Every structure is written in C-alpha cells, then in structure tokens.
Amino acid sequence: MSFFGKLKERLFRSSSKLDEGLDAIISDGGEEEPVTPEPSAPEPEPIPQPAPEPAPEPEPVPEPEPLPEPGPEPLPEPEPEPTPIPQPEPAAPPAPPPVEIPQPPVEIPPAPMPELPPQPAESPVSPPLEMPFVRDPVEPQRPPETGKGPGLLGRLLGRGEAKTVTRRVLDDDMLESLEELLITADMGVDTALRVTANMAEGRFGKKLSAQEIKRLLADEITRIMEPVAKPLPIYPKTPQVVLVVGVNGSGKTTTIGKLASQFRAAGKKVVIAAGDTFRAAAVEQLQVWGDRAGVPVMTAPEGSDPASLAFDAMTRAEAEGADLLMIDTAGRLQNRADLMEELAKIVRVIRKKDPTAPHNTLLVLDATTGQNALNQVAVFQKLADVSGLVMTKLDGTAKGGVLVALADKFGLPIHAIGVGEQIDDLAPFDPEDFAAALTGLDA
Ligand SMILES: Nc1nc2c(ncn2[C@@H]2O[C@H](COP(=O)(O)OP(=O)(O)OP(=O)(O)O)[C@@H](O)[C@H]2O)c(=O)[nH]1
Ligand SMILES: [Mg+2]
Structure with a gap:
C-alpha cells in the first residue's frame, strides 16, 4: 500500500474529525444544487493567497544558552546548511502559487564563537546523498483544480453520477465554525485563525461544497507545511x-x-x-x-x-x-x-x-x-x-x-x-x- 494510503487509513482509523466536521459544516446551512450548471463555485483562478503577513510572530529565538557550567558551553553551531536534499518537488500543482512563506530563520544565531576553529568550508558542499527516506519517485498527480463540484475528484470517488451537490455560502457563521473545527483538530488558535482567513480570502459570499472546502484547506495546510518538510x-x-x-x-x-x-x-x-x-x-x-x-x-x-x-x-x-x-x-x-x-x-x-x-x-x-x-x-x-x-x-x-x-x-x-x-x-x-x-x- 502506498504511504499515502497507509497514512490515510491510519490517521483516520480512530476518527476523522476534520473530514466529518467539514462535511457537517457544509450540510448544516448548505443547499442542494444541481451539479452541472455550476453556480458560483469558486473560480478556478489561482487561489489568491493573502500576502503572508509580515513576520507572523517574533521568532522564538533560542536563547544564548546560559548553561550553568563555568566553562561556558559555546555551542558552536555546526549547522552546515543541509545539502538541499532532493525533495521531490510538489508536482507543479496548478492551484497554489508558490507563495513564499517567510521561512523562519531556524538557524540558531551564531553563538559567540570563542576559540573554536572556524568550520572548514567543507561541510556545505556535500553532494546530495542517498537518503533513507526515499519516496516513490512517482508522485500521485494532484487532479487539476477544476473548481467544479465533485468534478474529477468526485468521479474518482465514484460519485460522478451524483445529481446534486450541497453548497454553503461562505459567511461569518461558516468561518466561525471552521475556526472552531480547526482548533478542535489541534491546530491551535493562531494557526486556525490564519488558515481560515486565508481560505476566505477572495471567497467571502461564495458558495462552497464540502469537497471544495477540503481542497482549500488542504492547499492551505500544504502551503504551511511545505517549507518544513525536509x-x-x-x-x-x-x-x-x-x-x-x-x-x-x-x-x-x-x-x-x-x-x-x-x-x-x-x-x-x-x-x-x-x-x-x-x-x-x-x-x-x-x-x-x-x-x-x-x-x-x-x-x-x-x-x-x-x-x-x-x-x-x-x-x-x-x-x-x-x-x-x-x-x-x-x-x-x-x-x-x-x-x-x-x-x-x-x-x-x-x-x-x-x-x-x-x-x-x-x-x-x-x-x-x-x-x-x-x-x-x-x-x-x-x-x-x-x-x-x-x-x-x-x-x-x-x-x-x-x-x-x-x-x-x-x-x-x-x-x-x-x-x-x-x-x-x-x-x-x-x-x-x-x-x-x-x-x-x-x-
Ligand atoms: N502507534 C505508534 N506507536 C509508537 C510510534 N512510535 C513509538 N511508538 C510506541 O510508543 C511507545 C514509546 O516508545 P519509545 O520509543 O520507548 O519512547 P521513548 O521516547 O524512547 O521513551 P522513554 O525511553 O521512556 O523516554 C512504545 O510502545 C512504542 O512502540 C508510532 O509511530 N506509532
Ligand atoms: Mg527510550
């Protein structure tokens, strides 16, 4: 079984709060509509990502290690910038534009380097080495973002024949429910608010189906997670x-x-x-x-x-x-x-x-x-x-x-x-x- 299948099966073995919660949010207050003549589904336009807020938060800068020892532990940060491991590029999904998230400077500020010899410049030049975490080179292609109700995804799910789809207008109530859902899914208040705000950007007042809202949320999560997947x-x-x-x-x-x-x-x-x-x-x-x-x-x-x-x-x-x-x-x-x-x-x-x-x-x-x-x-x-x-x-x-x-x-x-x-x-x-x-x- 592919890793995706395994993760999915396992992640949701106990419960899929988000999945079910999103379905519930849409059906609660949504209206059934015929599938084909697409009403005001979200335009297939690239998802407008709000400009990443400048400096989301002050970075949790690691403190300069006031270690108790008398001999100050200088913690010379070896941290040779890791060779960019060939992370399989997210197979150019059409939807989310590669929004540059201000990558938080993870690097620990170079602690005052005392007498330790400077790092030989050899480290950063490591060639991409074979990693244990080798993924299947064949990435599951994300289905094109159609913006249409069940669309390709629906057909893949065997729901292609459905005659109706339930959509709900994205309004304050719905956003609030989304925020609550994300918080209960352990996303934390700050992240939940940011994610829902981004999802709503340019879509307020529009009608969304459960599948569309899941796609939006998944895209938003992917955008947050991509820079840290290393x-x-x-x-x-x-x-x-x-x-x-x-x-x-x-x-x-x-x-x-x-x-x-x-x-x-x-x-x-x-x-x-x-x-x-x-x-x-x-x-x-x-x-x-x-x-x-x-x-x-x-x-x-x-x-x-x-x-x-x-x-x-x-x-x-x-x-x-x-x-x-x-x-x-x-x-x-x-x-x-x-x-x-x-x-x-x-x-x-x-x-x-x-x-x-x-x-x-x-x-x-x-x-x-x-x-x-x-x-x-x-x-x-x-x-x-x-x-x-x-x-x-x-x-x-x-x-x-x-x-x-x-x-x-x-x-x-x-x-x-x-x-x-x-x-x-x-x-x-x-x-x-x-x-x-x-x-x-x-x-
Ligand atoms: N289901 C599941 N169980 C895991 C996973 N990783 C570890 N465990 C289980 O978690 C328990 C604790 O794992 P350990 O590796 O002993 O944890 P530890 O951090 O070394 O624990 P200490 O040595 O007590 O500090 C064990 O029963 C593991 O089998 C995982 O990915 N999934
Ligand atoms: Mg242990």
Missing part, C-alpha cells in the same frame, strides 16, 4: 552525530531503531549509543531495536554516566569508520535541570572528539499529546539546539493537526513521521499527502 540532512563529515531528545515515551528509542534500519538499508554504517542509562529496560529495548536493524548498540551499566558512554561510542564510531552515530537519551522532563545538565554534558564530551557535533539534534514528539507538543518544542529548544522534528504516533490519532501549528509557529524541519510500531513505520513527511489525509480529501 529529510534529515546528511553531511560529509563522519561520523555524523545524531542526538535524539524528547520527553518520556515520545518514541525516541523506537525512532532510532527505525532510522537506523533505514540508514543501514541505504548503505550507511550506523552505531547506536544507549544514552538512556537511567533504566535498564531502556537499554534492553534499544538492543532489541539494534538487532532488528542489524546495527551495533553501545551500552553502559544502569545508572552510569551517559556522557562517558557517548564518548566511548564516538571513539568506536570513529574507529570503525561509521557514517552515523545515533545517541538515545533519557526523557525525564520533570527534572529539567538534571536533563539539561545531562544533555549539555553529552554535547560537551562528544565535542572533545568533534567540535562540530552533534550534527543533528532530533526532537521526537508524540502526536497524541496534541497541543502539548508545542510546549515541548519550546522547552527543548532551550535545553538543546533542536535542529529538526520527528512526529510519532500519527497513526490512530485525530490530533495530527498539531503538526500544522508546529510548522506555523516554529518552522523547524519535520524530518519524518511515525505511523506505527513496526520497523518500517517511519516515513518522510509529505505535506500534500499529509494535508489530504488530514482533511479527508481524496487524492
């Missing part, structure tokens, strides 16, 4: 150190297992460090994943110092010529100070080996936590230089809308999404597929 960048520097952080149970260990398996399948040599030495079970769990992925897992006794394990793992990864070192960490957010110290120490220690490490700090978020994911990003941005996100458990939750809020608010790259507990249940993030699955739009 696979994990691969750098020429090896071992590339990937530090994986996140709260308890968010899916860090599972994600490391899945990623390791994909990287290995892509021909990369991977070493995993079981940096969550807090629980013996965590180490065992990672070993199971390492076995499944066919990747060595470096462990240390329960309660031992994760930083020294990270150092040993770095030594081994270098000695063995590994391409990637993935470091699992504990997620005890309830004791923030400890966690901060632990993460800072891991970073400090691996920088003794490679001042540019870690090259990626992945924050793993659990989609079922809904809006709480926003707080987690804010907190972890303070604890670590989060470079990208992985959203797990998108299967079986109706809270996937939080990804839209995350993209809108933080602009951090979304590298992958988890859609199950199996080793291959990690997929690249595809904005169009995601938007279609979330809104119940049929591809």
